[in-house]
Amino acid sequence: MTKQLLMGNQAFAHAALEAGVRVVAGYPGTPSSELVETVAQLHASGSAEGVHVEWSTNEKAALELAAGAAYCGARVLFTCKQVGLNVASDALMSLNYVGVKGGTVLFVADDPGPISSQTEQDTRRFASFAKVPVLDPATPEQGFAMMQAAFDLSERYHTPVIVRPTTRICHASTFFEVADTAQARKVPDEGFVPDPKWIIFPRRAYVGHGEIIQRLGEISRDFASDSVLAQFNVMFEGGAAADTDVAADAPADAAAPADAATHADAAAPAPQLGIVAGGISAAYAQDAIAELARRAKAANMDLPAFRFWQVGTPYPFPEELATEFATGLKRILVFEELDSVLEDEMLRHAGKTHASYEVLGKYTHDTRDSGENDLDDTILRLAHYLGVDALVDCQCMSKDQEDLMSLVPVRPPVLCAGCPHRGSFYAIKRALGKTPAVLCGDIGCYTLGNAAPLEAIDTCLCMGAGITMAQGFAVAEPDKKQVAFVGDSTFFASGLPGVANAVYNGHDITICVLDNSTTAMTGSQPHPGTGVTLMGSKREPISIEAVLRALGVTCIHHADPLDIDESVAAAQKAIEFAGPAAIIFKSPCIQIIKPGVPADIDTETCTGCKKCITEIGCPGIGFDASARGAKSKDRGQAFVDPTLCNGCNLCTQVCPFDAIVPGMPLESKEVAR
């Protein structure tokens, strides 16, 4: 055992391996990607034996592969981000009816905020829709324990189990004691045993539905009483005469035994105020309670008596614990992110038990109804709820601070300096000129093509939607040109059915495949077009051109996006073609190649016209209003930031005065893996 600083996702990988997981499959997506990467690293280093790990083509492929292995009795782990489960949902809905043999855990990472996602959907809600148990950690340590418990729970009831952390759990780091080596549990000798139950049929589904209802009742009771599972539901009392310091220090991590509820002694008044929290909000609430208790002590005050409950097992909801928690309470405040899942459950529980307590939360505007929660907001709302507003300072900004903020520029994410996508977008805009067109984007770094000055994206919906949406625009607005952008990884994940549809139904669209030889946005994962696998062996890369041809696309052009003339010429030909056409813009992501020699501004010839900035908006070029030169007079001059510029030389082709001394891209565009 060694103690290591691990990010939540890395720790969850160790937890699954220590639980004997044999098959790990997923599709990259922030904030979930590091789990599969960690398993792959541990496999490559020899410390995880017997495990198969892969990036599958998409989430549906990953879950179905995992299901097959689970039918044989292997312990399997599927990973994705919240919207990834939408892609795999067809498989999940039926899989729950069929049931599993080997422990089947779905690691689905939600993204409140959202920080890197399209939606603020809540996988706890998806779990109840699919009738699958879900565990919701408040800390990385609790997630570690949940990951291991999830495999046992899955096998006990033959049900898939979801573990749902959120971004702040996935990307929080702390020190973990982890095993030096792990061995995948063997597939049982009998392996897959053919049985009619593996074949989903209406009759089987009817029987399966009954089995699901039966087991959900049992699991709900396990969540309240099973020694391993009940520890995820932390309950304690504090305030008034109770020892608040002790209560506030009650850890939400796995070390907290189920019976750690520090009930106030008989002399203390019974609490009438309840606090329910789930996920990271439970950590914020506990820290907020500790902070308010500290401030109250300093002010020689008492917090009123309260009872706290972290619901770590939101579905099936542990009704017995809810009854225990709600006894004697008059009001209950619920802290949770995304949907009002716990709030709904408490309201339902009140109805079922004819209880008179009031539930405060998102519906009553007592907590945030969208976006992330945080410690500041939780302290503020909790102080108000507990009637101790005096303990909270004003969060308002001073006049100086407001003035200061007016000097600070906004800094949204942008395409990197030297990103080849910049050249692709620029070429399409140049080729179109004033021709009316709709530019359909997709999911990936290239969504950032929407920003000024490129403004080369009009739509973005979901994975693979660009190609298919362009066809809808073509039908509804046939007088406009329709261009769809798709990345290489997205092309394989969900682009192919759209291409087939365009060919089959004869839609006049131009498909721009932005092939940068990696899944860039999520941290440079390989995909079928690279041939690189997580198991170490390298396959023949699947050719995007060959796929397009096989699907019936006849007009296919190639261009280096960092060569403007070549790219514009290719774009013009493809756009003019009547029917589905494609351009493959191929140039590697700058994150996977070594940087070249940076370009430089010739201060003698720069006129300060800013064209290099207003045309392509590369973060490697800034503007210094105080710079002076022979041609620029007092207009100021552009400058190159040599720490960012990688010598792609797109700007040198844009400058009308040849005032940019070319850099030197690496001669070989060999991917430096």
Place this chain on the structure above:
Amino acid sequence: MINILLAGVGGQGTVLAAKVLAQTAQDKGWSVRTAETIGMAQRGGNVVSHVRMGNEGESVLSPLIAHKSADLIIAFEPGEAARVLPYLSPGGTIISATSALQPVTAALSKQPYVAGDVIRGIERTLDQGGAQFIAVDDAALCAEAGSRKVLNTILLAYALACTDAGLTLDDLREAIRTCVKPRFVGMNLEAIDIVQAVCAGR
């Protein structure tokens, strides 16, 4: 509890700096939690790392720091220092690199981004209270070290040398040996020596 916030621009090395700080806390036997910005926001956007250390044996649950409670802020860029100022505790210290990174938005905008104005604005804002502001001439220090790759180590060293966070430059050296790839350890240790010499003469 020691709360340290690192603020910068995606790609500047805040994530590794947070990792090194976490290691120093671990070496002291403290509980520690960090939180990072990862994903789309990393692409040249503003990023923040939170590091929370339980230096008095207390447990730490939330990985995020509340406003007005960072004992130390280490900013890799002056504009980013200004952006996270609301996190600084009334008696805290903020140190910031003085070299600006111009975002494309500023180059396109009519209002230029002038780092000097921002630094003066931070000084003005902190003038009344008990907080301390330290501007670090990162360009000169990186030039002396021979690489901008050590910017994160220079800022960490500066912060620990100039504040009383309970962590020393030797703690930092130890953590660097654990966290940084072996071939980069030497240049990072040299960077710490450079900062130590500068701060000794302060």
